[in-house]
Amino acid sequence: CALGRRDPSCAIAPLSKSWHLGGGASAHFFLGQAFEAQGMVQEALTAYSQVFEDAPVIYPALYAYARLASDHGLGERVFEKIDALAVHDANPAVYYTGAKICLGLKDYDRCQAYIDKAMAKKEVSGPFFLLQAALFEATGKDEGVEKTLAECITKLPQYVGGWLKLSAYYVKKQRISDAVQVMEQALNSFPDHPEIKGNLAWLLLEEETDFDRALDLAREAYDTLPGQAWLMDTLGWAYYHKKIYSQAQWMLEQAEELTPGNGMIQYHLGMVLYHRGKLFQAKTKLESALGYISLDTRQRDKAESLLAVLNGKEGLKDEGENMIFNPEATPSLDLESQIPSETGESEDILKPDWSNMDSSAH
Structure with missing residues (x-):
């Protein structure tokens, strides 16, 4: 509860007590989060490290450790732990953590090596396709970005992130009509998804083709996610185009x-x-x-x-x-x-x- 209230200082004592009473890996993980929020880097690293040593399947702890250590110049220590874990556990999540950290460090060759290892083992999840696309984008390989994201929505059509990312890529390249087409296809598969409705509404406003439908989609999305600023902005802009200025x-x-x-x-x-x-x-x-x-x-x-x-x-x-x-x-x-x-x-x-x-x- 204290972490939820963004009050990490109050969270440390009960989490420490929970761990001493046998709270296990989850107590260690949340204790690491509390330490990190307080700027206690070494204590947070120790807590995270204990989690994935006791329970290697808690991959968020591995990523939290890797991210924090990399931010403080301890990148090589991160890769030693990741490679050691990979010897005993070839789960794609281990390679994903390594690849994502490498991407942040702009170590693109090592990033690709981790992605290749994961994809060679088994079918991977949607985030791997997005990570591969991000690597292509970082290295200026636009053709690879589009091909990877298209492969993602083909192989994993139920992964919403793939549809949203491909549409966003087309927007970045000022290919608005292609972005609209992707969101229309996504809406057929996910007719009640607020992010898809909100994105499609914004694209229709950009195209200036169907303000009535844009307003309807934006309203429906906002009704589902009323606390999202980007949806409020989209709905307000739709009201503007309909000349309903006071509501806008x-x-x-x-x-x-x-x-x-x-x-x-x-x-x-x-x-x-x-x-x-x-x-x-x-x-x-x-x-x-x-x-x-x-x-x-x-x-x-x-x-x-x-x-x-x-x-x-x-x-x-x-x-x-x-x-x-x-x-x-x-x-x-x-x-x-x-x-x-x-x-x-x-x-x-x-x-x-x-x-x-x-x-x-x-």
Whole structure:
């Protein structure tokens, strides 16, 4: 319970007592986690080491030991233990641990050697395919990435991670239509999976092809996983595309509370505020979004264009040909004549909110 509350200092004493009373390998494992969370590296390494010596099948302890030791310059000690375990236990999880640690250390040849050993023994699980794909990506072998992930969804169609990773690879290569096709196939196999629904919704928004379906998928995904910031962002962006701006703002603000340093959420929120006429708030969010690397060229160009307007450099109309006002212009303009008479949602009439502009903007 103490670990669950992220209070490792309170966890150490009862876990130590549990171990002394015969709590076994599991007590040692959680004790190692508590030590690690407290920054007690040597104590954590000792606890993890005891776990996989007493119960080698508890592979999370092996990985925890290997990761922590590698982070502190003890890589060779890690490989000695992994190789010694492999002599007595050829379980793929031992090789997986070695391969993953090697990938992190950029020891690519040794990483491939561990993967080859695992695949030579028996049929391997989905994470091995993802690890092989990650190795190909790290070494610049794009053809190998796509081939490996395609093999994964063919041989292990029930492994959701393979579908998600292949779609993400296509997105990275700006092959959005291919990513959509992969997610559509995945949805046929996993019709209730929230991550697949959420990813497909985002892709449809990127393609700008079916906003209605994107909104439905995003809502369904959010209903299943309501506490996920990325799903809140997707749903908020879907509301934006449907011009339901008030709901979009509320949802994106919830997402921002969970991940305040996310540039994409800041960009989306800035766009929504802009279309709601909350100009100064929009300016602040868009400027903040440009400070992050998560925005692509198209999004950066859009943000910079709108900021030019908000900084009074040029005039611009919104998608409905309604004038967006220059915040440096005099408020004595005939504002009402430029407010659209009809919108998709009465509460979302585009009207500049001058109260949001600070005095320095005039």
